[in-house]
Structures are given as structure tokens and as C-alpha cells.
Amino acid sequence: MPFIKNWDQLVIDHHEQSENKIIKKEQDDFWEDKVEGFIPPELPDYNDPSLSFLLSNLLPQSSVLDLGGGAGRLSIPLAQNNYSVT
Known part of the structure; x- marks a missing residue:
């Protein structure tokens, strides 16, 4: 038992x-x-090759779905460049 x-x-x-x-x-x-794990330790690096690629290839009216890019690493600079980011 x-x-x-x-x-x-x-x-x-x-x-x-x-x-x-x-x-x-x-x-x-x-x-x-x-919360500390979700706060970016520093501002996004605008010399990031991924970001540079996106900015040079997206059309002005593009909408971007940011999945797993890091806590604002891509979404913040894309939004600052007037892209619609989800």
C-alpha cells in the first residue's frame, strides 16, 4: 500500500x-x-545589422510583427521611424 x-x-x-x-x-x-528581466539594460543599438537591414528594406507603410527581437531592441527604433509595430 x-x-x-x-x-x-x-x-x-x-x-x-x-x-x-x-x-x-x-x-x-x-x-x-x-520586471528587471524585461527592461532593456540600455537603449537600442541603432547600428544593429538586423535593424539596418529592416530599415533599408521596409516600405514606408509597412507594419511589423516583432516576435522575440528582445525587449524593445527592434520595436522601439522601428516605431520611432514611423513603422506600425505589433
Whole structure:
């Protein structure tokens, strides 16, 4: 019957984890400890070869979908150059 004890412990652990998440969520802002990872450490490098390529090949009315370019690395300079960035 050790499997029953193991199952019981899994259920108890799951409930404790859920309760801890609820309590922590009520007490803290979820993003507070994560925000530093999303803030660019410095302004975008306008000499970036990827950015230079995009700026020289996009039409003026282009709309750009920025996926995984970094926290504003491409979207900020593209928006500053009047491109629609999503």
C-alpha cells in the first residue's frame, strides 16, 4: 500500500502548492520580481545589422510583427521611424 501513501502525499503537496500560490498572489505583485528581466539594460543599438537591414528594406507603410527581437531592441527604433509595430 505504499502507492496510496505516495498518492496521498502528492495530493497534499498539490494543495499546499496551490494555497501558497493564492496567498503569494494576494500579497505580492506577480511581475514585481520579473520586471528587471524585461527592461532593456540600455537603449537600442541603432547600428544593429538586423535593424539596418529592416530599415533599408521596409516600405514606408509597412507594419511589423516583432516576435522575440528582445525587449524593445527592434520595436522601439522601428516605431520611432514611423513603422506600425505589433
